Amino acid sequence: MSVRKVQQNIDLKNVRVQDPFWSHVQKLMLDTVIPYQEDVLHDRIPGVEKSHAVENFRIAAGEADGQFYGMVFQDSDVAKWLEAVAYALIIRPDAELEKRADEMIALLGRAQQEDGYLNTYFTVKEPEHRWQNLRECHELYCAGHLIEAAVAYYEATGKDQFLCIMRRYADLICSRFGKDGVRGVPGHQEIELALIKLYRLTGEKKYLETAQYFLDDRGVEPKYFQEEEDRRGWYHWGGGPVDFHYFQSHLPVREQSVAVGHSVRAMYMYTAMADLATEVDDQPLLDACKRLWDNVTNKQMYVTGGIGSTRHGEAFTFDYDLPNDTIYAETCASVGLVFFARRMLEAEVDGRYADIMEKELYGGILSGMQLDGKKFFYVNPLEVLPGLSGKQEEYKHALPKRPDWYACACCPPNVARLVTSLGQYAWGQNADTIFAHLYLGGEAEFALNGGVKVRCESGYPWQGKVRYTMEKADGRFTFAVHKPGWATDWQVSINGQPWDVDIRDGYGWIAREWKAGDVVDIAFPMEVRRVYCDPNVRENVGCVALLRGPVVYALEEADNGKGLAALRLPRGVEIAAEEQSGPLGDVVVLKAVGKRLVHGDDLYSVNPPAEVDAEILAVPYYAWGNRGEGEMRVWIHE
């Protein structure tokens, strides 16, 4: 274990998810998303733009003729699929799927070059340009995703073929770049966190050192990207001056305090920074992580958890700039923020990180997927208006409904690999403590005191009751359970008796002698919360968002008619929470009698708009856009 790490992941194989909410989502991944992706990768879906990703590997392996096709980062689609398959095989063994994954891995092996290099774009299309355009060409990004997949596949199956392939490639990368090699930093961060994963699995120091090099040389004068640019003389995407902010290369990473640029790149970088800070006990780096965390979550994050305010660069803009309709809020960026949050939890136990994981999972990530798992959003707006959203130029990217599969398939496999590995985010441990970061139903086993097995039964996110049962336990350890930041009350009882729980840092710490059969009941009220936004966010002044537990709510035209902006929920109006089963599944909806401002004859008038009573129904934000195209709005006028 690293010097700093206060707790760490547990092996996914030691977790079983049996959760009334998430088991269904995981099943969708296994039954729908992963098979669909596999078909896409093999170009087997008629009418969907071909991926060619597998074919690219076949060409690189010399087993097919033809040209490279697709994006320069097409390989990463295969990687993310393999990573999700690895986690899926833990959830539900599937010999056929595993065989096909093995075959894919074997193909990767055959496509690998003599020296370990593995990238179909540069192998097939521009072999002369290898390593020359790190800024634009995602070479190290694809390597990172393949390494992550290889680590996951080894951990899931115990088979090391993929791991060996990727170690050869990682060795090549480590021998090329760094203080003893040539300069180079990735245009799209990802390799850093992947190499740290590889280091953690293998114990091989050079992987950690190269990850550290990539972070250390970023943003340092003279800037690598400028050197590369001056030397190169050709572009992949197009010319113009280097926008260092876009790549988070405007400053050395330890000097960064404000999230800038492409939001997914930022998240992957911050994740690696937190990883490195805990591994090598780098306080200045951890301080930078904390500053960036605070900036992201307290200045630049939507109430749904979405991050990235503009499609231009799919990027952060500046503090308090959070337009609800021209928003970007890419699903992948929310996935990335969960990665970052989980890593921060390894550096310090603080409920804020778990709060954001919750927010993302029940908000900005889940909203990316149709309830049936068949369609996806990249962009997660907080306000849509058919006729404007997805149509008018400024709003073209913020679609009012989930489209068919994308050619650029980054978000769906990212959601798949997160949801299938959810157990790792829910649980943690260290030498004397078991952590429950999320209320995720199921079981988890820990190598503590000769073995502990905890079962969790949860009605989350709808009910404020969670029960932990020690199925196996014998001796003293601490059980630390996350107390959501929004919970005003949070009661613990053990074996039916109230327990005066020690609440610190957003966790309830229960230190005692445990024995098998001990039952911990946690109860907290699930009240509807009116949430207000800092008035620096001009779009939300005078408005309120409705939340209950970790769930953010939205108004949809399907329930409230057109003209959602004309609805008011005056302060003081009672809001009822009601269980509902229907097209959105078994959910809790919110109901209130508010007001509707009535359209008059004149566009402008000295008479305020008249108001009539209006029944308002709000549904979970993550479930929006599942009932045809219509208006949607999160922030409601008070």
Added chain:
Amino acid sequence: MSVRKVQQNIDLKNVRVQDPFWSHVQKLMLDTVIPYQEDVLHDRIPGVEKSHAVENFRIAAGEADGQFYGMVFQDSDVAKWLEAVAYALIIRPDAELEKRADEMIALLGRAQQEDGYLNTYFTVKEPEHRWQNLRECHELYCAGHLIEAAVAYYEATGKDQFLCIMRRYADLICSRFGKDGVRGVPGHQEIELALIKLYRLTGEKKYLETAQYFLDDRGVEPKYFQEEEDRRGWYHWGGGPVDFHYFQSHLPVREQSVAVGHSVRAMYMYTAMADLATEVDDQPLLDACKRLWDNVTNKQMYVTGGIGSTRHGEAFTFDYDLPNDTIYAETCASVGLVFFARRMLEAEVDGRYADIMEKELYGGILSGMQLDGKKFFYVNPLEVLPGLSGKQEEYKHALPKRPDWYACACCPPNVARLVTSLGQYAWGQNADTIFAHLYLGGEAEFALNGGVKVRCESGYPWQGKVRYTMEKADGRFTFAVHKPGWATDWQVSINGQPWDVDIRDGYGWIAREWKAGDVVDIAFPMEVRRVYCDPNVRENVGCVALLRGPVVYALEEADNGKGLAALRLPRGVEIAAEEQSGPLGDVVVLKAVGKRLVHGDDLYSVNPPAEVDAEILAVPYYAWGNRGEGEMRVWIHE
């Protein structure tokens, strides 16, 4: 006079403007804007991108070597300058200026081709492409502006050289296009209204008929633009399918009901439609004008009078889509709406048209110009935020301060020609009535009852008192004075005695025997109005705009600090109007004690933002952006 026309323009030479507000603005035009433009046209301003407009004519005339430079519509800058000069010479004779204008006109004559053709782009650069790309190349647009200028110059000076040049060109156009010629409609409307002006001056029917043809053949299947496209095989601006809405060619003009596409093109077309409808008594055409008028002013117009909601196509979008920050609201479009309003007043006397002229003059047009006449806005936003406006991609066009002169100089000369001809918009007449559409101080003479001369003294827009004195009058006629739509009370007295005025159609009709020395006093309260927007406009729900008389007000950072969106003006708070002299001139400002929402620690909180008292000061919208760069906002939270 046409069959329909209920009243008509008067000769500008019969109007003298002596107005405490507008005389200053006219003086700016004469002393600053027109001379500056002249220098620009001659490429005499260092550091400003060269115009080359005059040089293009010299090259076309064979008097200089070189290539055409500038936009395909560069000629129109010369035309608009000449038109403004014509009006300026009426306001203040200037032999030197007139001599230089005469020389410019002579140059135009020498640049004219044997057959009458006069366009420097196609004469110098692409003679083989003449008349082939009406959609993109502004050939007829430039012709229209030159014709308008020639008519104005003749009316101002009595000299017919320019008129003869343009009649030759107009004759060529009329002989080429129409039912007996080839098909063709202009990509940018303007020729239609110009030919009708030429017809009115000369009585030559074919000018009217060709204008009618251009309107009649627009939007008719098979669409001309598609025919041209299919035949042509080359582009000026670029390919792609023809966007018929952009050019208002989606439907025959008589079938149009909703304003679409490029807003300046739309305004020029509607103006010509209203002209034609009155000239030939075309009720279906007039009905279309009324529908379009209603749509523009009651569904798609900003409270400042701005029109055009998006920069993409500088265009209308759809009903109630009125974003305040990504807005276009081009100054030229507001100028065009004044043209349209004035023509509608010729078809029917209705105070709504005069109301909009007022709104534009004291709002969306005047805001286009810096108070010193030296800089201009094309885009007139209702909300700016430095750091966002003018910078972030979606807001790049909505500048937070007026830039130096533009290479594409459409708006400044358009403002110049409107303001210098203001008298024509203020006054009207028919056989038995004199109309005062605007409260414009000065004198106007009418050929009615042997000659009438009216003097107007007005403290408008700050004071609600206007005095008309009949300096010369003898006999019975009607004096019809516009009663602003916003005026709740409007009292008339004649020679000191209250007069029970007949108010109909937004005008007070005073029919009596008049004699020299009669004095009409009009008094109306100038109360501050809280104006509300239709709740269909999502941006303005919960907000209020402040107006007083025809003047719209705005908050500026210079007076109110940063964070204007966090200011509230609760309903019921008293708002005081106060005269102020300072950097904004002699204006009336508005003051109130409202609330400021206070920034807390958290981006999101269950606690509503705290409020503190805040002194709020609002300044006339047209004067915004004259005190450095800062936030500005028209719609204020209530």
